[in-house]
Amino acid sequence: MGQQSLSIEEFNEKLKSWTGKNIKITKREINDLDETVMALTSVSYTNNTRRIDDYVPEHSLMLNGEGEIENEDDEMEPLPAPIYEIPLNDEAEYSFNGTSFSLKTDRGTYSIEQE
Template sequence: MKKGSLTIEEFNELLREWSGKRVKVVKHELEDRDETLINLDAISYENGSSIDDYEPRHSLQLNGAGMIETTEDNYEQLPSDEFEIPLEEDAAYQFDGEKLALETSRGNYTIELLGE
């Protein structure tokens, strides 16, 4: 897969190749940073009908059991087997050869494949 800027189709294709593997998702929104480990079973997309900016119109769903870092090196189970990333029409998608990056006006997300 090429490095650099990706289309959503290229981003989707690469992410689907990681299904069945463990990934780390790092989310930066405002002053908040969360790190989540997910056994990625599948990915899906959801279309919503938001009337405000709080609920996203579209979202990427990372499906699989996971854990979220609560404090440094301390993790707890995710409340559900679904991790949602809100999407926007003008989101930017990148791949640096190791990590996928998704940038929206709400925040930045990186998805990294952990050990094969």
């Protein structure tokens, strides 16, 4: 199955169906690759209408659950908080290929798959 473009509503609906599952989040930025594994307990969104600058995103996808993140030494360590935040913008692209989600923003590309 190829990549299927999704609306934010379709993305949200499908991702919420993974609640209770173990997921792996891979973030790709310019010269950076991070991996996080977590037990997804819920999916939520935030709106930050009182932004001081563009560094703070207007919207964020919040993946809630306990997990581990890969550090600079390629070792896994506990997440500092039981949440993984993905900053969103209005131009974000959402897709699903049957086994993993892809989310492209102005800051990077994220893939979410079941562990």
